[in-house]
Amino acid sequence: MRVFGLVCGCAAVLATTSCAQQNAGPAGGDNHGGGNLFVGSPTIEGVPIFPKDNPWNTDISGYPVHPNSEAYIASIGVDGHLHPDFGSFWEGGPMGIPFIVVPGNQPRVPVAFEYADESDPGPYPVPPDAPIEGGADSEGDRHVLVLDRDNAKLYELFSAYPEGDGWRAGSGAVFDLTRNDLRPEGWTSADAAGLPILPGLVRFDEVQAGEIRHALRFTVQRTQRAYIHPATHWASHSTDPSLPPMGLRLRLKAGYDISGFPQPVQVILRALKTYGMIVADNGSNWYISGEHNAAWHNEELDALKSVPGSAFEAVDTGPLVTE
Numbered sequence: 619m620r621v622f623g624l625v626c627g628c629a630a631v632l633a634t635t636s637c638a639q640q641n642a643g644p645a646g647g648d649n650h651g652g653g654n655l656f657v658g659s660p661t662i663e664g665v666p667i668f669p670k671d672n673p674w675n676t677d678i679s680g681y682p683v684h685p686n687s688e689a690y691i692a693s694i695g696v697d698g699h700l701h702p703d704f705g706s707f708w709e710g711g712p713m714g715i716p717f718i719v720v721p722g723n724q725p726r727v728p729v730a731f732e733y734a735d736e737s738d739p740g741p742y743p744v745p746p747d748a749p750i751e752g753g754a755d756s757e758g759d760r761h762v763l764v765l766d767r768d769n770a771k772l773y774e775l776f777s778a779y780p781e782g783d784g785w786r787a788g789s790g791a792v793f794d795l796t797r798n799d800l801r802p803e804g805w806t807s808a809d810a811a812g813l814p815i816l817p818g819l820v821r822f823d824e825v826q827a828g829e830i831r832h833a834l835r836f837t838v839q840r841t842q843r844a845y846i847h848p849a850t851h852w853a854s855h856s857t858d859p860s861l862p863p864m865g866l867r868l869r870l871k872a873g874y875d876i877s878g879f880p881q882p883v884q885v886i887l888r889a890l891k892t893y894g895m896i897v898a899d900n901g902s903n904w905y906i907s908g909e910h911n912a913a914w915h916n917e918e919l920d921a922l923k924s925v926p927g928s929a930f931e932a933v934d935t936g937p938l939v940t941e
Contacts, residue, residue, distance in 0.1 A: 656670060658670045658831065659675055663767050666796075667816070667817050669798060673847070674833050677893060678867060678935065679872065679891060679892050681933040683934065686859065686932065693838075696926070696927045699925060700906060701904050702923075704907060704909060705919055706912050708916070712749075714819075714910035714914075715819060716763070717763035717764070717816055720765070720767070721766075721767065724743035726741030726743050727783055727785065729741065729785045730781065731789060732786075732787070740790070741784070742764065742775070744762060744784075745764075759777065760778050762787075771795060772793040772795055772816055773792050774807065774809075776789045789806055789808055800848055804850065806850075811849035811850070812850035812851035813898050815907070818832070818898060818907060819834075820906065821908065830889035833896050834890065836896070837903070841856075841861055841863060841897065842856050842857060842858055842859065844863035844940045845864040846863055846935060846937070846938060863938055864898070865935075866897045867935050868932055868933070869894040876888070883918060886922065890930075
């Protein structure tokens with residue numbers, strides 16, 4: 619869900635390096651070949667997903683609690699619970715947001731956008747059979763995520779439908795994974811907050827490896843007309859200060875006992891203590907996003923549903939943008 623309404627900033631709110639350092643490519647000119655900027659970054663098929671100092675990859679376990687934390691948590695629901703909005707299959711349909719990895723020579727195809735003024739123009743390297751969130755017949759958000767592994771670029775579409783030799787979509791965004799650039803101020807992406815989607819997904823391979831090294835994406839039902847970087851777009855007309863802004867970051871409280879959870883769920887909960895989760899879209903409260911993967915055990919993931927909203931706190935990562 620979204621409300622649509624050139625200066626690209628650095629993700630300086632959560633990082634301490636200069637814009638020049640943040641925007642520098644990997645050493646030696648290799649798109650994803652190494653350099654200190656990428657040591658410790660999460661990877662997909664060897665491609666670092668943003669530099670280590672990117673906000674998505676920043677350890678916020680020591681950040682101060684936001685002064686409005688109590689109100690934010692109350693508005694989302696103190697008595698609510700986490701909900702895994704991903705898994706294997708439910709009622710025959712895929713759960714979660716799929717993505718596809720393509721080579722650098724994947725043919726580029728045209729994309730017609732409904733909201734072209736806030737979308738990065740095509741062509742995009744989207745295969746004709748790229749997986750669609752919810753399946754080909756879905757009536758939901760229909761996200762399509764494509765990772766170009768050779769050029770370290772991420773292409774994302776919202777409300778995507780194959781059309782002719784290409785695709786049509788509500789909106790789309792391209793992210794250079796070697797840099798920390800934000801979207802232009804006020805711009806959406808394939809997500810309401812103007813954020814990339816893939817970096818915030820819980821992925822099966824990470825959970826199997828025992829560590830998630832990035833923040834997670836989640837949704838709330840109501841937000842305010844404001845955002846916090848790295849978000850660049852709001853999706854609300856409300857000025858109620860108790861409502862969370864887009865880009866707000868929540869953290870699972872350090873003292874919350876996770877020892878009784880299944881090991882895969884403990885991996886997710888440890889990430890929520892270390893990296894937290896970011897408000898990225900309007901949707902159901904406390905729904906965290908992950909990839910669709912047939913190997914997920916939905917019964918294990920259901921243990922997340924016992925984690926209450928009261929176990930979270932908002933952290934202070936920077937000022938509200940309201941203009």
